[in-house]
Amino acid sequence: MAPTATTTTAAAEQQQHPRKAVGLAAHDASGHLSPIRIPRRNTGDDDVAIKVLYCGICHSDLHTIKNDWKNAIYPVVPGHEIAGVVKEVGKNVAGFAAGDRVGVGCMVNACRACESCEDGAENYCARVVLTYNSRDRDGAVTRGGYSDLVVADARFVVRFPDALPLDAAAPLLCAGATVYAPMRRHGLGAPGSHVGVIGLGGLGHVAVKFARAFGAAKVTVISTSPGKREEALERLGADAFVLSTDAAEMKAAAGTMHGIVNTASAAASLHPYLALLKPHGKMILLGIPDKPLQVSAFALIGGGKTIAGSCMASISETQEMLDFAAEHGVAADVEVIGAGEVNAAMERLAKGYVRFYSEPLR
Ligand SMILES: NC(=O)C1=CN([C@@H]2O[C@H](COP(=O)(O)OP(=O)(O)OC[C@H]3O[C@@H](n4cnc5c(N)ncnc54)[C@H](OP(=O)(O)O)[C@@H]3O)[C@@H](O)[C@H]2O)C=CC1
Numbered sequence: 001m002a003p004t005a006t007t008t009t010a011a012a013e014q015q016q017h018p019r020k021a022v023g024l025a026a027h028d029a030s031g032h033l034s035p036i037r038i039p040r041r042n043t044g045d046d047d048v049a050i051k052v053l054y055c056g057i058c059h060s061d062l063h064t065i066k067n068d069w070k071n072a073i074y075p076v077v078p079g080h081e082i083a084g085v086v087k088e089v090g091k092n093v094a095g096f097a098a099g100d101r102v103g104v105g106c107m108v109n110a111c112r113a114c115e116s117c118e119d120g121a122e123n124y125c126a127r128v129v130l131t132y133n134s135r136d137r138d139g140a141v142t143r144g145g146y147s148d149l150v151v152a153d154a155r156f157v158v159r160f161p162d163a164l165p166l167d168a169a170a171p172l173l174c175a176g177a178t179v180y181a182p183m184r185r186h187g188l189g190a191p192g193s194h195v196g197v198i199g200l201g202g203l204g205h206v207a208v209k210f211a212r213a214f215g216a217a218k219v220t221v222i223s224t225s226p227g228k229r230e231e232a233l234e235r236l237g238a239d240a241f242v243l244s245t246d247a248a249e250m251k252a253a254a255g256t257m258h259g260i261v262n263t264a265s266a267a268a269s270l271h272p273y274l275a276l277l278k279p280h281g282k283m284i285l286l287g288i289p290d291k292p293l294q295v296s297a298f299a300l301i302g303g304g305k306t307i308a309g310s311c312m313a314s315i316s317e318t319q320e321m322l323d324f325a326a327e328h329g330v331a332a333d334v335e336v337i338g339a340g341e342v343n344a345a346m347e348r349l350a351k352g353y354v355r356f357y358s359e360p361l362r
Pocket residue numbers: 057058059060063174175178198199200201202203204222223224225228263264265266267268285286287288289310311312313349352
């Protein structure tokens with residue numbers, strides 16, 4: 001049934017969503033998160049009610065609560081890397097049962113009738129409903145996983161293999177799926193290839209892990225943070241680290257990469273990075289800065305290079321990614337924190353600090 005993007009009053013939402021949950025919400029572009037009561041729907045016939053145990057922090061959460069993209073519907077309850085256990089399922093749900101280890105990623109609904117939905121690519125549905133900050137079929141604003149309970153249609157719930165620990169697997173639901181799907185689709189990280197990863201953050205560090213698991217001949221991290229060099233080479237096992245602010249390092253890497261995964265969360269000229277590609281090389285653009293990117297024709301025509309955007313992943317790609325990650329020992333590097341530390345974590349995320357450092361990296 002196609003979602004209808006009608007608005008709903010708070011009273012109507014309370015009536016439609018009588019179940020009481022609690023969580024964290026931002027009420028304005030300061031992005032400060034504070035406790036909030038969240039109305040959730042009762043478990044419908046096709047729904048799964050999930051006790052949330054972990055939720056990853058994605059930079060999209062920060063972009064949204066700070067209104068970087070000018071689309072925030074406050075109060076915003078972020079979180080679309082949701083991991084937990086099933087509390088109950090609706091009577092039509094066959095694939096899940098109470099106690100199952102499950103997750104919800106970036107989407108909770110789609111029109112289910114368009115070409116994309118019929119192709120199993122709900123992430124490209126023009127009427128996709130995002131896990132938070134979106135309007136669902138009942139007109140209510142979706143509220144994400146910085147909460148103790150979520151209720152989602154079973155079609156948008158995935159299963160964690162037993163081999164994946166829920167805390168380290170939660171970020172895979174967005175970061176992992178978002179890099180895995182286009183890397184597979186475009187052959188980035190394939191055996192014998194040299195792949196570059198721009199940005200050693202949530203998406204970037206998982207892209208390095210997947211590239212190594214795919215059998216890439218060489219994985220190069222391209223970073224603005226000199227403090228991440230050791231992290232990239234020693235802990236993540238990248239083969240090379242290029243400091244993008246170092247002209248000599250960038251020149252030495254020019255024309256050497258078959259593909260680049262661009263996860264930069266802030267606007268940066270693409271030209272120096274495109275120069276790293278071999279002829280016919282491909283840049284997968286994932287980062288969503290708040291400002292448009294510019295590229296000159298010569299930067300692409302010279303060398304027959306491609307820039308391809310990619311948006312989240314389909315549910316089937318997400319489940320495939322989780323199964324692959326379990327088989328190949330891929331999980332996110334995480335620092336588990338309590339709800340009371342999330343605002344501090346957001347401040348560190350905004351500065352590009354990764355989990356292993358308390359002091360500035362730059
Ligand atoms: N397309 C999609 O479907 C999705 C998009 N996203 C987007 O991807 C981006 C990354 O998300 P996430 O990994 O969680 O964010 P993180 O903040 O964890 O990582 C982003 C990294 O980008 C690098 N970076 C920041 N500013 C610049 C700059 N000016 N130039 C070059 N590199 C820069 C930094 O790496 P370093 O210090 O190494 O330079 C930083 O660690 C966000 O914009 C997010 O909204 C996320 C999920 C899905």
